[in-house]
Amino acid sequence: MSTPPAITVKEDFSDWLNPMLVKELRQGLKTKAFVIVFVLVQVALVILMGFRLLAQNDPFGYTAGMLDGLLWTAIGGALLVLMPLRALTAISEEEKANTLHLVQLTRLSSTRIVWGKWIALVSQTLLLSVAILPYAVLRYFFGGIDIVENLLLLVWMMVGSMALTAACLVLSTHAMPTRIVLLVGALPAMSIFTSTMLMVTSIGGPASGPTALAMIHAVVMSTLFLLALAASRIAPAAENHALAMRMLALVAALMATVATMISDSPDDSAWIGLLLPVLFIAVLQALVERTSEVPSVYAALAKRGGLSKLAGRVFYPGCATGMIFTAVLVGLLAVCMGFMEGMSTLSPLENAALAGLLFVALISPVVLLRSLSKMRGWTYVFLQVAALLLLAMGEMLDGISSISDETIAAVMGVLPTSAYLWCLGNQGESGDFWSAAIVGGAIGAAILVVILLRALREFRLIRTMEAQATAPNDKA
Amino acid sequence: MPPPLPETLVSVRDVHRVFDNVHAVQGLSFDIQRGQVVGFIGANGAGKTTTMRMMATLDTPTSGSIRIANEDVVQQPEHTRRLVGWMPDHFGTYANMTVFEYLDFFARAYGFKGATRRQRVQEVMDFADLGPLADRMMNALSKGMGQRLCFGRMLLPDPEFLILDEPAAGLDPKARMEFKNLVRLLAQRGKTLFISSHILSELGEMCDTMLFIDSGKIVHHGSAESLRRGTDAQAAEVMVDVIMEGTADALVEWASMNPGWRLIEQRRDGARLAMVGKDASHLAAGLKKMIQDGLPVVDFHREERRLEDAFVEMLKEKQS
Numbered sequence: 001m002s003t004p005p006a007i008t009v010k011e012d013f014s015d016w017l018n019p020m021l022v023k024e025l026r027q028g029l030k031t032k033a034f035v036i037v038f039v040l041v042q043v044a045l046v047i048l049m050g051f052r053l054l055a056q057n058d059p060f061g062y063t064a065g066m067l068d069g070l071l072w073t074a075i076g077g078a079l080l081v082l083m084p085l086r087a088l089t090a091i092s093e094e095e096k097a098n099t100l101h102l103v104q105l106t107r108l109s110s111t112r113i114v115w116g117k118w119i120a121l122v123s124q125t126l127l128l129s130v131a132i133l134p135y136a137v138l139r140y141f142f143g144g145i146d147i148v149e150n151l152l153l154l155v156w157m158m159v160g161s162m163a164l165t166a167a168c169l170v171l172s173t174h175a176m177p178t179r180i181v182l183l184v185g186a187l188p189a190m191s192i193f194t195s196t197m198l199m200v201t202s203i204g205g206p207a208s209g210p211t212a213l214a215m216i217h218a219v220v221m222s223t224l225f226l227l228a229l230a231a232s233r234i235a236p237a238a239e240n241h242a243l244a245m246r247m248l249a250l251v252a253a254l255m256a257t258v259a260t261m262i263s264d265s266p267d268d269s270a271w272i273g274l275l276l277p278v279l280f281i282a283v284l285q286a287l288v289e290r291t292s293e294v295p296s297v298y299a300a301l302a303k304r305g306g307l308s309k310l311a312g313r314v315f316y317p318g319c320a321t322g323m324i325f326t327a328v329l330v331g332l333l334a335v336c337m338g339f340m341e342g343m344s345t346l347s348p349l350e351n352a353a354l355a356g357l358l359f360v361a362l363i364s365p366v367v368l369l370r371s372l373s374k375m376r377g378w379t380y381v382f383l384q385v386a387a388l389l390l391l392a393m394g395e396m397l398d399g400i401s402s403i404s405d406e407t408i409a410a411v412m413g414v415l416p417t418s419a420y421l422w423c424l425g426n427q428g429e430s431g432d433f434w435s436a437a438i439v440g441g442a443i444g445a446a447i448l449v450v451i452l453l454r455a456l457r458e459f460r461l462i463r464t465m466e467a468q469a470t471a472p473n474d475k476a
Numbered sequence: 477m478p479p480p481l482p483e484t485l486v487s488v489r490d491v492h493r494v495f496d497n498v499h500a501v502q503g504l505s506f507d508i509q510r511g512q513v514v515g516f517i518g519a520n521g522a523g524k525t526t527t528m529r530m531m532a533t534l535d536t537p538t539s540g541s542i543r544i545a546n547e548d549v550v551q552q553p554e555h556t557r558r559l560v561g562w563m564p565d566h567f568g569t570y571a572n573m574t575v576f577e578y579l580d581f582f583a584r585a586y587g588f589k590g591a592t593r594r595q596r597v598q599e600v601m602d603f604a605d606l607g608p609l610a611d612r613m614m615n616a617l618s619k620g621m622g623q624r625l626c627f628g629r630m631l632l633p634d635p636e637f638l639i640l641d642e643p644a645a646g647l648d649p650k651a652r653m654e655f656k657n658l659v660r661l662l663a664q665r666g667k668t669l670f671i672s673s674h675i676l677s678e679l680g681e682m683c684d685t686m687l688f689i690d691s692g693k694i695v696h697h698g699s700a701e702s703l704r705r706g707t708d709a710q711a712a713e714v715m716v717d718v719i720m721e722g723t724a725d726a727l728v729e730w731a732s733m734n735p736g737w738r739l740i741e742q743r744r745d746g747a748r749l750a751m752v753g754k755d756a757s758h759l760a761a762g763l764k765k766m767i768q769d770g771l772p773v774v775d776f777h778r779e780e781r782r783l784e785d786a787f788v789e790m791l792k793e794k795q796s
Contacts, residue, residue: 015593019584023570023577030572097568101534102629105557106585237536238553294536296551 020108020116021123028120037082038128044074045135052142064144071139072153075132079161083125087168088179090117091234100234110235111244114227118169125161129154163219166226173233210265217259218274221252225278229285238296242286242317246325249282253329257336272336279329286322287366288376291458295468302466309466313459320458323363323451330359346427353437357420360444361387364416367447370454387417394422406435413439416447481545481559485510485637485668486531491540493526493692500526502692503540508670510636513663515679515700516672517787518689524672525565527689528639531670532562544637561635565642565672567626569614575625576601576610579632586633596632604628604658620651627658638662640671644678656682676700676783688787695794696787703790704781713738714754715785716762719746719775726771734765740785748779 013022028034048071055063091114094100103113136154140147171179225248232241256271263271292298301312314325334355338348346354365383369376394412397403409432412422419440426432486508493501501523508514518524529535531542533553541548547555570578579600583593601607604624609617617625623643630638644652659682662669673679679686680700688696688703696703720727724747731737736752751762763776 015584015589019581022584023573023581026577026581027570027572094568097570098564098566099568099570101532101564102562102567102582103585104534105532105560105562106582106633107557107587108585236533236553238550294550296553 018112018116018119019106020103020113021119022116024117024120025123028124033086034124037078038131041074041078041128042131045071045132048074049135049138052139056142064142068139068145071135075154076157078128078132079125079157080164083121083128083161084164084168086124087117087121087165088172088183090121090169091172091230092174092176092179093172104234104236109231110239110241111228111231113234114169114231118166118227121165121169122162125158125165129158159216159219163223163226166223166230170226170230170233173230210259210263211267211270214256214259214267214270214274217252217255217271218278221248221255221275222278224248225252225282229281232285237292237294240292240297240300240315240317242289242321243301243315245282246286246315249279250325250329250332253279253332253336257332257339260336261339269340272333272340279333283322283326283329283362284377284380286325287319287363288369288380289317289319289322291318291320291461292316293461293465295465297469298462298465299469302469312462312466316462318458318462319366319369320455320462323366323455326362327359330355330362333358350427350433353441354420354423357416357423357437357440357444360441360448361415361417361420363451364444364447366451384417387415388421390415391418391421394418395425405432409433409435410439412436413441414443416440416444419444481510481636483510484508485545486670487541487543488527488531489541489543491527491530491537491542493523493530493535494538500692501530501537504689504692504694505540506687506694506697508637508668510668511663511666512684513659513669513671513682515676515683515686516670516689517674517676517679517686518672519674522674522689523692524674524689525641526692528562528641528670528672532560532639533557534562558633559636561630561633561638563626563630563638563640563643565645567622569617569622571615573614574611575606575614575617578614578625579606579628582629582632588632600628600631603631603661605654618651619646620648620654623647623651623655624658627655631662635667637668638670640669642672642674644673644675652678676787680783688790690791690794696790700783703783703786712754713750713752713781714759715740715779715781716749716751716759717746717775717777717779718749718766718773721772721774727766730766730769730771737762746775748785 013025048067052064052067052071055067091100094103100113104110108116132154136150137147139145139150171182174182225245228241228244228248232245235241252275253272256275259271260268298312298316301308301315313321314328315321334351337354338346338351365380368383369379391412394408398405398408409422409426413419413436419436422436423433423440426436484507488504488506491501491504492499504523504527516524516528526535530537531544531549533549533556536550541550543549544556545559549556573581576597579597580593583597588596601610604627606621606624606628609621609625612621614622614625627643630640644655647655659669659671663682671679671683676686683700685697685699686703687694718724718727722745724742724745727747727749728739728742731739731747731749738750740748740750751758753759753762759778763773766773766776
């Protein structure tokens with residue numbers, strides 16, 4: 001072999017940086033997608049600034065207003081659409097190219113891989129935002145601009161972009177058809193989320209108050225949860241990622257509950273309301289996953305003694321522990337709802353009935369998932385959507401037919417999910433509320449018994465796995 | 477100071493892997509001793525890659541156990557990953573990344589820092605002769621260069637056990653030679669290598685022992701020589717390559733009519749035959765009989781039994 005002279009190395013990134021971040025930045029800053037978005041935004045902003053300068057002579061300011069709208073549309077499009085969408089292929093491309101496995105065999109954990117990719121993408125978005133900043137400031141000299149409000153809007157867009165990038169990273173761990181379905185399904189939700197944020201911040205008042213705090217809390221916790229979810233999807237079978245995801249969901253719900261308790265704002269429902277999509281994903285994930293048969297998954301908690309093992313009943317992966325996790329989460333939500341300004345009219349009994357119904361509504365689809373090896377998540381969602389359709393039908397009948405309200409309410413009770421939502425929508429109408437609650441509760445209780453009997457077998461498996469995880473290693 | 481590695485570095489016991497309705501690996505059991513170069517041979521779809529992926533912690537057995545240095549690969553993936561180097565049959569390239577950046581990234585990922593990292597990357601580049609390619613974009617590399625880079629990447633953490641899945645597939649003769657040299661060097665350094673291929677001749681000269689897999693089951697475990705010798709009946713045979721003037725049809729017909737002769741492979745102008753008998757007198761008698769029977773023989777010579785032939789025959793025997 002020839003021995004070439006030693007390579008002179010240009011140290012562009014420090015050692016303490018996540019290696020995946022270094023790699024992504026080296027690649028990302030050279031990619032056409034970033035360069036094109038960067039140049040296009042710059043060109044669009046230069047042109048808009050030119051027109052804005054010319055529009056100074058417009059006495060009514062219509063043209064200036066329109067140009068400002070265009071400016072924010074361009075910035076919003078780049079930050080909230082184009083940049084997050086780059087994450088859509090972040091993991092899938094590595095899987096397709098057979099490089100993800102090579103990275104996983106190094107000392108990089110799946111969590112560090114996902115975080116590295118996310119930080120790299122967000123850094124590029126940040127770079128774009130910094131490049132946009134001079135144009136936003138320049139408009140201040142044209143007059144009629146609230147610079148603080150504008151900067152706040154840019155910050156919100158940046159924050160929204162971070163959460164959307166995390167969501168796209170999760171999508172990138174799915175196969176292409178699933179990714180498309182989720183993206184199409186998630187797009188309206190994403191639009192509602194971002195436009196709500198924009199409305200709140202551009203109006204001014206509420207964003208500076210508790211609602212802004214609730215939004216920051218929701219965005220931060222949702223982003224952390226989504227990154228944990230993405231990491232779990234590429235992790236080896238020997239790791240317990242249910243722990244991180246469930247812990248984050250519970251912490252987020254607990255913080256929202258405490259904030260609601262101490263808040264006197266009429267908008268305190270935002271604390272838990274904005275978290276609902278992520279909490280639903282956490283519950284879905286917990287209820288559709290299988291109990292692991294790899295003892296090392298249990299080792300971390302099982303080796304720490306009794307209390308830690310007890311915590312494992314909530315944080316080990318699998319549907320059986322997922323039910324306990326769901327119960328704890330629903331309990332927190334019930335406490336939270338009890339303190340909400342709009343909900344305080346409910347009696348403690350009604351509140352407890354609602355919580356019970358919500359629990360059985362969430363777990364009832366599990367009764368049909370046992371025999372499925374694949375598509376458990378989709379089946380769960382499909383069953384919940386079926387319950388929503390039943391509810392919609394009930395609402396229509398309620399409006400047009402001569403059937404008594406109690407009868408319709410009882411029919412709604414056939415599915416616990418429709419029963420819960422019916423009760424939620426008919427608070428204060430005692431007859432309707434209790435008809436649906438009693439029927440839904442009875443059916444839900446029957447389903448719960450079946451699921452619990454099955455869960456006992458899973459808990460036996462968990463005990464066996466714990467015993468194996470704590471047994472001295474058998475050196476064959 | 478890490479504990480010394482056990483003599484039996486890899487122990488695979490009754491491993492099964494089922495994908496939906498496909499039973500890809502069916503009860504594999506074998507051991508690999510420290511310092512051995514082991515060939516893993518089987519047709520495409522025989523279960524080689526699935527087995528190797530499970531050994532590299534990239535897949536999980538449906539049942540059975542794989543232990544590397546006494547630790548279960550499913551229970552202790554981190555322990556396994558410290559010992560194992562994995563080279564897949566197909567490795568992707570990163571866009572917008574040079575050879576040096578690629579190795580530097582993996583060196584960082586393996587935990588090398590500062591000057592140690594630079595030194596390790598340099599060592600690997602020297603070993604795999606990647607120095608001249610340092611600034612070349614990865615997606616501009618030839619197949620052979622790419623394989624060398626993948627090889628270099630695998631060597632970064634200095635693993636004890638190297639798993640190479642079809643490493644020489646698609647390489648030109650020069651790159652194949654270079655690859656064999658690299659394997660030889662690693663074997664000299666005491667590394668344990670597990671190399672898969674569906675081309676036996678490629679592995680025959682490199683490996684201490686070979687595992688033959690078919691339809692997810694081990695069908696033979698031994699040296700190339702033991703396979704070449706085959707069964708007692710095969711050991712009593714000698715291989716003969718015959719070239720004819722004109723077509724080989726008459727020769728094929730002659731072999732089918734004469735007891736003690738068996739057709740192995742027919743070509744346009746000749747055939748390879750197996751003949752019962754080992755010594756020169758048998759060979760001379762065979763040639764004499766051909767000429768007496770009027771076959772236009774222009775070349776007749778004894779041949780080593782090819783590994784490919786031995787493997788195919790063994791499979792036929794197993795199936796029958």
